[in-house]
Amino acid sequence: MKRALSPLSDNVFDLAIIGGGILGAGVARDAAMRGLSVALVEKGDFAGGTSSRSTKLIHGGLRYLEQFSLGLVAESCRERSILLDMAPHLVTPLSFLLPAYAGDPRSLAMLRLGTTLYDWITPRRHAATPRHRTLSAAETATAEPCLPSEHLHGSVLFYDCQMDDARLCLETILDACRHGAVCRNYVEVTGFRRSWDRIEALQVVDVLQGDSFDVRARCYVNATGPWIERVSQLSSGNAARIALSPTKGVHLVIPRINHEHGIYFQSRRDRRMIFLLPWGDDSLLGTTDTRFDKVADKVRPEMEDVEYLLDQLRSLAPSHAIQVDDVLTSFAGVRALIHSKRNPSRRSREEQIVASGDNLLAVAGGKYTTFRAISDQVVRRVYRMLGQRAGKCRTAEAGLPNLRPAASGALLSQSPKVCESDIAFACSEEMGVTVEDVMRRRTRLALSRHGGVEVASPVSHIMAKSLGWTDGTREAYLAQYLRGWKQNKPWE
Numbered sequence: 012m013k014r015a016l017s018p019l020s021d022n023v024f025d026l027a028i029i030g031g032g033i034l035g036a037g038v039a040r041d042a043a044m045r046g047l048s049v050a051l052v053e054k055g056d057f058a059g060g061t062s063s064r065s066t067k068l069i070h071g072g073l074r075y076l077e078q079f080s081l082g083l084v085a086e087s088c089r090e091r092s093i094l095l096d097m098a099p100h101l102v103t104p105l106s107f108l109l110p111a112y113a114g115d116p117r118s119l120a121m122l123r124l125g126t127t128l129y130d131w132i133t134p135r136r137h138a139a140t141p142r143h144r145t146l147s148a149a150e151t152a153t154a155e156p157c158l159p160s161e162h163l164h165g166s167v168l169f170y171d172c173q174m175d176d177a178r179l180c181l182e183t184i185l186d187a188c189r190h191g192a193v194c195r196n197y198v199e200v201t202g203f204r205r206s207w208d209r210i211e212a213l214q215v216v217d218v219l220q221g222d223s224f225d226v227r228a229r230c231y232v233n234a235t236g237p238w239i240e241r242v243s244q245l246s247s248g249n250a251a252r253i254a255l256s257p258t259k260g261v262h263l264v265i266p267r268i269n270h271e272h273g274i275y276f277q278s279r280r281d282r283r284m285i286f287l288l289p290w291g292d293d294s295l296l297g298t299t300d301t302r303f304d305k306v307a308d309k310v311r312p313e314m315e316d317v318e319y320l321l322d323q324l325r326s327l328a329p330s331h332a333i334q335v336d337d338v339l340t341s342f343a344g345v346r347a348l349i350h351s352k353r354n355p356s357r358r359s360r361e362e363q364i365v366a367s368g369d370n371l372l373a374v375a376g377g378k379y380t381t382f383r384a385i386s387d388q389v390v391r392r393v394y395r396m397l398g399q400r401a402g403k404c405r406t407a408e409a410g411l412p413n414l415r416p417a418a419s420g421a422l423l424s425q426s427p428k429v430c431e432s433d434i435a436f437a438c439s440e441e442m443g444v445t446v447e448d449v450m451r452r453r454t455r456l457a458l459s460r461h462g463g464v465e466v467a468s469p470v471s472h473i474m475a476k477s478l479g480w481t482d483g484t485r486e487a488y489l490a491q492y493l494r495g496w497k498q499n500k501p502w503e
């Protein structure tokens with residue numbers, strides 16, 4: 012796949028989207044499938060922002076029931092069923108145990124009530140996510156031997172889904188391209204050309220080569236997640252804007268503790284709910300939820316985040332608890348939550364879509380799980396702005412094809428399974444441009460125990476061959492990746 016930028020500058024599109032996270036990707040695919048001509052520009056790599064840093068769950072969000080967000084939970088449960096059918100290679104069912112111990116903030120009876128409501132609220136039950144059931148203390152300890160049986164009252168077993176967030180975003184972009192959209196990574200919006208209340212063009216710069224040019228369209232969508240206020244400021248109109256109260260969330264990749272289920276446990280320290288998930292041969296532990304006031308590019312896991320999560324794990328499973336040095340890696344992301352004075356964990360996960368001027372929409376908030384439904388709403392608003400009748404949204408029925416060929420060539424890692432052909436394919440067909448793109452988002456190598464130089468180096472050599480890099484370019488991209496990888500290990 013050649014990274015030609017002239018299709019961006021040579022056309023006037025119906026719609027130009029800023030931001031290649033899951034919301035931008037979802038809007039691009041939906042609009043292109045309905046027949047609009049679409050451009051999308053992303054300043055880094057697709058899914059390089061929040062959309063590769065989530066807990067990687069497609070879920071109803073059991074805990075939002077406590078906040079009476081019944082509409083959000085019902086919509087999320089409906090979308091969970093749709094996404095299971097739409098991308099079965101990326102969204103897979105997962106069983107969860109919700110244990111209750113003496114002294115926990117929520118009793119077993121409360122957990123049963125919550126999961127009953129969760130089942131009841133699901134509009135279209137998918138066979139892969141059956142209803143919950145209650146397990147006795149003995150059954151719980153057998154199902155997940157890492158859970159101490161002392162003071163255990165039992166657990167609730169329920170179903171949600173796990174996903175590959177970075178690939179779901181990328182494959183949504185690639186499918187948008189197959190429907191005619193022109194989507195490019197490493198193209199940053201630096202300004203807007205306006206005439207009165209109308210945007211005439213986006214001023215963009217090719218981040219890799221430094222060239223500047225304009226992208227023209229009849230309508231624009233700002234889907235830049237935690238950057239949305241900054242990008243809105245560039246448009247300099249006096250119209251309505253989205254205001255955010257962002258929070259930071261950190262996850263740790265740790266040696267495998269849980270057996271086969273996800274464990275959703277209660278913090279006795281602050282009542283928060285924490286996930287311990289199966290993650291290949293390892294486990295994923297998260298997340299934190301703390302105020303974040305810096306630029307989203309600066310988000311990093313800090314030692315206090317790592318210690319907070321390890322403390323929670325110690326109080327859940329003291330005999331299986333692990334030390335800082337055992338942690339394999341970590342990652343941090345920023346939630347673009349709509350402005351609120353509530354404490355971080357209680358801020359709304361609802362989305363907001365705001366029109367400004369004649370032809371600019373901004374969209375932020377929501378959950379990964381609801382991206383398809385949010386995209387549908389945005390595209391309908393785009394049609395209204397264009398003064399046209401919207402065609403039918405077809406994204407629920409049209410599956411995302413799994414186009415990666417069977418793996419071949421040298422085996423780079425067994426878990427996750429990555430072969431030489433996956434790297435070459437990421438470069439030739441999936442717009443992988445840097446070592447970071449391929450290690451972190453085309454594959455999950457960076458989020459595994461194989462994220463270090465011993466695998467990154469052969470990956471960089473395969474990329475050099477595919478993309479025709481000089482030695483200097485290869486070394487620079489490898490060094491850039493390893494710097495980022497080190498920043499995710501604040502304990503070293």
Ligand SMILES: Cc1cc2nc3c(=O)[nH]c(=O)nc-3n(C[C@H](O)[C@H](O)[C@H](O)COP(=O)(O)OP(=O)(O)OC[C@H]3O[C@@H](n4cnc5c(N)ncnc54)[C@H](O)[C@@H]3O)c2cc1C
Pocket residue numbers: 029030031032033034035052053054055056057058059060061062063064065066067068069070198199200201234235236237238242259260261298344345346347375376377378379380381
């Ligand atoms: C810790 C954490 C855990 C989460 N867990 C879950 C979960 O398990 N399930 C779930 O459903 N949701 C979850 N979420 C929420 C979910 O991840 C987000 O709702 C979703 O990823 C937001 O996508 P987005 O497209 O709005 O933003 P982003 O993914 O951040 O995309 C915005 C993009 O805009 C680009 N951009 C910014 N400025 C410019 C510019 N000037 N020019 C061009 N491009 C630009 C950025 O580079 C970025 O890629 C979680 C969020 C966090 C932080």
